[in-house]
Structure formats: C-alpha cells, structure tokens
C-alpha cells in the first residue's frame with residue numbers, strides 16, 4: 001500500500017472533532033496527561049508541565065511531514081470546544097497493510113462512549129480511506145476499560161504476551177486485539 005497524498009483528517013463524528021494539535025491546546029492536554037489515573041497503565045506520564053510542552057512541541061513539528069505513517073490527533077469535544085483526549089493511528093507495515101492505534105482521555109469524560117466513537121472513526125478511516133488489511137492494539141491485562149473497549153469495537157483477542165512491557169516499575173502482561181478489514185465491513189453498524 002501507499003500512504004495517501006493528502007492528509008485524511010480532520011475527522012468529524014457526532015460529538016467529536018479529531019484534529020491536529022495546536023499550541024493553544026496545551027492546558028487541555030496537560031489536564032489529562034498529568035492525571036496519574038489516566039497514565040496508570042501507560043508507558044508515559046503522569047506528565048509535569050515541561051513534559052507536556054515537549055510532547056506538544058514534538059507533535060506540532062511533525063505536522064510539517066507528509067506523508068506520515070504515524071498520526072496523532074487530538075479529540076475535541078464539540079459541545080464545549082475542549083480537547084478531551086488524543087488518539088493515534090500508526091501504519092507499521094506497508095507491505096502487509098497493518099496499523100496499530102492507542103488513545104487516552106480526560107477522566108471527567110470517561111464512560112460516555114467518546115473513546116468508542118473516536119476509535120470507530122479511526123477504524124473507518126483505516127479500512128475505508130487508507131485501505132488497511134489489519135488494525136491491532138495492545139492493552140495491559142489489568143486495564144479492563146481499555147480491552148473492553150477494544151472488544152466492543154469488534155476486535156478479537158488474539159494473544160496474551162507474558163511480561164512484554166516494563167511500565168512504572170513492573171513487567172506487565174498485555175493482550176493483543178485485532179480486526180481485519182472483512183470483519184470490520186460485516187461488523188460495522190449500518
């Protein structure tokens with residue numbers, strides 16, 4: 001496969017806008033990235049202000065690169081124009097047309113379906129616009145919210161990796177979830 005000539009974002013869903021980061025998003029990003037609960041199972045954070053600034057700087061510099069295999073978008077909540085999280089899609093293997101994704105959200109917005117809404121939109125772009133064959137994600141086995149969301153998307157648990165990632169002082173086990181284009185086409189709500 002070939003990466004598209006033009007960017008495939010921003011993406012608008014019913015309640016969200018998935019778009020690239022701007023300098024003015026710093027406070028909203030820091031609000032969730034500095035929360036120890038949000039960062040609990042992640043290989044980053046909780047961020048101090050300098051780290052959030054560095055991350056935002058890296059993201060905005062990357063925006064000049066195109067085509068780009070790894071795309072990180074912020075999730076803006078349309079009702080209050082607030083950035084409530086971020087979602088990343090990374091094309092890892094052009095020959096086998098596969099990509100992974102990951103995401104994190106402000107705790108005040110958990111369990112309202114936003115994670116599912118944004119991830120569904122990413123899967124749709126991945127399969128329908130980019131022509132991917134397979135999309136996968138990993139989750140700490142202790143992170144029920146994360147892997148339950150993957151299952152809700154119609155992704156299949158394919159593996160449990162033993163102590164594969166060192167996070168916050170411990171070797172964790174991870175589940176691998178994946179979905180194929182043909183599964184997405186039949187599972188997708190009309």
Ligand SMILES: CC(C)(COP(=O)(O)OP(=O)(O)OC[C@H]1O[C@@H](n2cnc3c(N)ncnc32)[C@H](O)[C@@H]1OP(=O)(O)O)[C@@H](O)C(=O)NCCC(=O)NCCS
Nearest residue numbers: 038102103104105110111112113114115116145146148149
């Ligand atoms: C994991 C995360 C992205 C879920 O986002 P969210 O917007 O709360 O998810 P949704 O509201 O779309 O929930 C989707 C499903 O996930 C499951 N789920 C979400 N939160 C859950 C929780 N606290 N406990 C159990 N299941 C949960 C449920 O099955 C839910 O569907 P339901 O509400 O119909 O029962 C969010 O909790 C988060 O940002 N966590 C911190 C960062 C992280 O762990 N990221 C994932 C690792 S890459």
